[in-house]
Amino acid sequence: MSNTQENKTRQRLLEIFSLVNMDSLPAMSEHVTELISLLGSSRATAQEVANTILKDYSLTTRILQVVNSAYYSRGTPVSTISRAITVVGFDTLRQMAATMALFDEFVRTGTEKDEIAGLFTMSLISATQSRIYCELKKSRISPEEAYVCTLLHKLGKLVILVYLPAQYQAIEQQMQKGYSEERSTRLVLKDLTYSQIGREISTFWNFSKRIVDCMETEPAKPEKNKDAFLLLQNLVVFSNNLTAAFFNGTKVELADLIYKFGGIFELGQEEALTLVDRSLGVCENYSAAMRDGLTKIQKGRSSQIAVTKDPSGRWIRVN
Template sequence: MGPDKTLREIFSKVNMSELPAMSDHVEELLQLLNSDESSAEEIAAVILKDASLTTKLLQVVNSAFYSRSAPISNISRAITTLGLTTLKELAVSLALFEDFLKAGVEKEEISKLLALCFVSASQAKILCRAKKINVQEEEVFICTLLHQLGKLIILVYLPELYRKAQDLIDRGYSDEFAAKTVLNDLTFSSVGMEIARFWNFSEKIVLSMGQNPPQPTNKFDSQLYLLNVAAFCNRLTSILCYGSSLELGELLLHYGPILGISKKEAFGLANRSLEVAEAMSDNIIRFGLAKLKIRTRIAQKAGTSP
């Protein structure tokens, strides 16, 4: 079976009409995302149908990486503050993640991967603010959050293939090699990009799923900075949880000059983003973080780093 056939199989799994686990409010949000004419009132109405989504969305908007001078207490205010497009994409992302957990059989593994996504997204927001990187903070949060969409899709809807890929990763092979081996030359990134385009996410989100983005040529190149931040933060979190000190060194050797970050700053960034993710008080994320033992792993790597 070639990559095109594999991709068609994946699409058949996530096609809304064939996926009972995809809740009605996610389907409605995706339809609104696909329409340039959807209004703030329509989006607010769909979000408010789901109390859990409403609560989670307001938690994220009011958390440290979306900090504002005054708390945002309702969805209409969130739309006004963040903008229609950003709010749509954030709402769809959070709703999809919730449905992924409900739809998948690998509950613990899904929780861990979702926790990694949120920690990485928190890192991206904090990093860009601290280093004054020329990107919109809301955009970089969403792009980093969805960087591993393809991997999530495979984990949720094709868990047997995910386990085969993970076995290879556990044996020291790269994510890209493992995915290509079990997905007939497809990568997790290519799956995520195709699904994101199918759901009409912005091209910035699609491109931010790439693993090895080009380096920015100047400090005003916001698009390439966004792609590099998304790739760096996801890779940093993954290495801190599963990788080696050598891999961490190689990562910082590549991205350190681009983003102006040292090894000491990387550990500080990881701890700060973990605090932000823990403060969200979301059971899924907190469960995933507990299973990852990420704080212990960060301390171990910091203690062994020169």
């Protein structure tokens, strides 16, 4: 995007946010920005992450609760963040901290608590899928980078839901009439898309260029895995679309998704659905709020694939 186009997009964003009496774009708290920065940095140390977490008493307490849960517990109580790093691993802990902090920021700021929880949880499931895929396939993509880029892929949509809920609902109404999401956002938001909004906001919040560029919704197809960043961009889109297809899609949409991306990632439909199942198991252990988010994910379309739990508590599809 040229500087002229960027300036025009920024101006339209300012016009939109003036609707809620903001003379600038929304600010992210310094604490959350610091955690996101540490999440995306390969040079971050365990001590830096621990010190940042300890600045927030509530976050510290909730992380310790998760680490002491049945999912992570090794039988010995964990009472310090430094010990938590040993138990779950440095990368997992900083993912957990940044995710919880970002979730809290959006829920605290927004009025549509249930819908925010549902939409953010969809992003969390997608991010976890990307990380698991990279670990299982021993991909050239960093699991850490795949996680954060996938988590923030739908940032524009979340920002509109949090800060401009009336406009968000107007977009949803346009989609119910049969318009695509992109067409609906352009109609309501001065010809802007969620992707453009996410890119501008994340630039304003000083997120890395790679995070910004992973908000692209139609990346080019990588040629035989030669371009690692193109592979990352495709994984981000695939994981987010897979989650959407699992909860709100049709069999045809799921099949189309596997047809489009299966060759790139060497995944069949069953293996892809196993990724979703594994990520759900991980996400249910983040917090009560995120468990609630799983129950609040929108399932409004009549053609959707219904999702429920079996007697053992495992999420399954009801076709």
